Structure formats: structure tokens, C-alpha cells
Amino acid sequence: MSDASGKVALVFGGSRGIGAATVSRLAKDGHAVAFTYVSREDKANELVSAITAEGGDALAIKADSADASQLRAAVVKAVERYGRIDVVVVNAGIFRMATIDAVALEELDLMLNVNVRGVYLAIQATVPHLKDGGRVITIGSNVAIRTGSPGSSVYQLTKAAVAAMVKGIALDLAPRGITVNNVQPGPTDTDMNAGAIEMLSKMSPLKRVAHRDEIAGLIAYIARDEAGYMTGASLTLDGGLTL
Numbered sequence: 001m002s003d004a005s006g007k008v009a010l011v012f013g014g015s016r017g018i019g020a021a022t023v024s025r026l027a028k029d030g031h032a033v034a035f036t037y038v039s040r041e042d043k044a045n046e047l048v049s050a051i052t053a054e055g056g057d058a059l060a061i062k063a064d065s066a067d068a069s070q071l072r073a074a075v076v077k078a079v080e081r082y083g084r085i086d087v088v089v090v091n092a093g094i095f096r097m098a099t100i101d102a103v104a105l106e107e108l109d110l111m112l113n114v115n116v117r118g119v120y121l122a123i124q125a126t127v128p129h130l131k132d133g134g135r136v137i138t139i140g141s142n143v144a145i146r147t148g149s150p151g152s153s154v155y156q157l158t159k160a161a162v163a164a165m166v167k168g169i170a171l172d173l174a175p176r177g178i179t180v181n182n183v184q185p186g187p188t189d190t191d192m193n194a195g196a197i198e199m200l201s202k203m204s205p206l207k208r209v210a211h212r213d214e215i216a217g218l219i220a221y222i223a224r225d226e227a228g229y230m231t232g233a234s235l236t237l238d239g240g241l242t243l
């Protein structure tokens with residue numbers, strides 16, 4: 001754990017799964033944490049209560065990552081409450097499977113809007129408020145390297161786009177000492193994999209999926225001062241699945 005007292009994190013998509021584990025971990029490390037959600041107000045409120053009960057400070061904001069104006073409004077609300085942003089984690093993402101013959105235009109647009117355009121716009125909206133020396137952390141996926149199964153082409157292309165965008169944004173923000181890195185989890189114990197954990201565990205060299213706290217642990221490390229020399233990187237934690 002580190003002492004991030006006085007620092008503020010903003011997590012896009014923080015109400016469940018990897019995002020919620022990240023919100024909790026960053027709060028434990030001392031950050032005040034604002035986070036967005038799109039549908040699960042119940043989960044968002046539960047998380048705020050849990051953090052508050054432990055003496056932390058959290059703010060839940062409803063904002064759809066597919067909507068540019070809602071993303072901008074979320075950043076404004078976080079800054080109004082906390083006055084600064086030191087770390088932004090862009091976690092919101094969706095996963096829909098279909099082979100290319102079955103991908104509907106609406107599904108293609110939605111995945112591009114949330115997983116690619118939403119990531120870029122969330123970073124763009126936050127950058128003017130981000131402290132020099134701050135952190136931008138995206139959540140990609142190991143499928144950017146290898147999917148291994150049909151039906152993942154759209155998801156794969158969105159996550160490969162995230163891995164590519166952090167390189168260019170890292171160069172844009174380097175003069176301000178802001179690092180930009182991408183965490184690429186493999187299968188993790190979240191709602192996104194409901195019903196598939198046993199099958200995914202069998203595929204893994206480690207014979208298990210990741211625990212969401214293991215992903216949050218790497219995110220917490222990147223947020224710390226000691227990680228300040230790494231930028232533009234995509235870091236894969238997938239139990240060896242893509243080896």
C-alpha cells in the first residue's frame with residue numbers, strides 16, 4: 001500500500017468488477033476517488049458506502065462512456081468536488097461475442113463507442129485537469145495480442161486500438177511528466193465472465209482466472225510515484241494465456 005493522501009483518482013466504469021476493485025484499492029491507498037457508472041446505481045452506492053465506512057472518500061457519477069457530453073460532465077463533477085485529478089483510470093468496457101457474419105451495425109458502433117471512442121474522449125476530457133506528473137491508465141485486454149476463439153473480432157480490434165492509442169497519447173503528454181499506460185488483463189472473475197469461469201480456468205496455464213484485486217494491484221502500482229519512468233506500455237496479466 002502507498003500513501004496517496006491528498007491525491008485524487010477518477011475511474012471511468014468503477015461500479016463493478018475490475019473497476020470497483022480499482023476504486024477500492026486506490027481509496028485504500030489514500031486517494032479520494034470519483035468514479036462513473038452507467039446502469040448499476042445500486043452497486044455504485046454500495047461502493048461509496050463501503051469506502052466511506054472505512055474512512056475513505058468516494059463520489060459516484062452517472063455517465064455513459066458512449067456519450068461525449070456525459071463524459072465531460074463527469075470530469076467537471078469530479079473537479080468540482082475534489083479540485084484536482086492526479087490519476088485517471090479508463091476501465092469502462094463492454095464485450096459482445098459474434099462472428100463477423102453476425103455482427104450487427106448497432107453492436108459494432110456501440111463497442112467502438114464505449115471501448116475506443118469513449119476511452120479517447122475520457123482521457124481528452126480529463127487531461128486539462130490532470131496534474132503534471134499524473135497518470136493515465138487504460139484497461140485493454142490480452143485479446144489485443146491473441147483471441148484464440150471466433151466471435152471476438154470486434155472486441156479484439158477495440159482493445160488493440162487502446163494499446164495503440166496509449167503510445168501516441170504518451171508522447172503528447174510526456175512534456176508534462178504524465179505517463180500513459182495500458183493494463184491488459186486476461187480472463188478475470190467479474191460479471192463479464194458470468195457462467196464461463198470454469199471453462200476459462202481450464203484454458204489457463206495457471207488453471208484459474210485472475211482475481212480482480214490482482215488487476216487492481218497493478219493499476220495501483222502504476223499510479224504510484226515510483227512507476228514514473230514507464231509510459232506508452234501495455235502490460236499483460238493473463239496467467240500465461242497468450243504465451
Ligand code: NDP
Pocket residue numbers: 012013014015016017018019020036037038039040041043063064065066091092093094095114139140141142184185186187188189190191192193
Ligand atoms: P464488468 O462488466 O464486470 O463491469 C463493467 C464496468 O464498466 C461497470 O462498472 C459498468 O457500469 C461500467 N460500464 C460499462 N459500460 C459503460 C458505459 N457505457 N459507460 C460507463 N460505464 C460503463 O466488466 P469487467 O470488470 O470484467 O471489465 C472491466 C474492463 O476490463 C473492461 O474494459 C473489459 O473489457 C476489460 N477486461 C475484462 C476482462 C475480464 O475477463 N473480465 C479481461 C480483459 C479485459 P455499470 O455497473 O453501471 O453497468
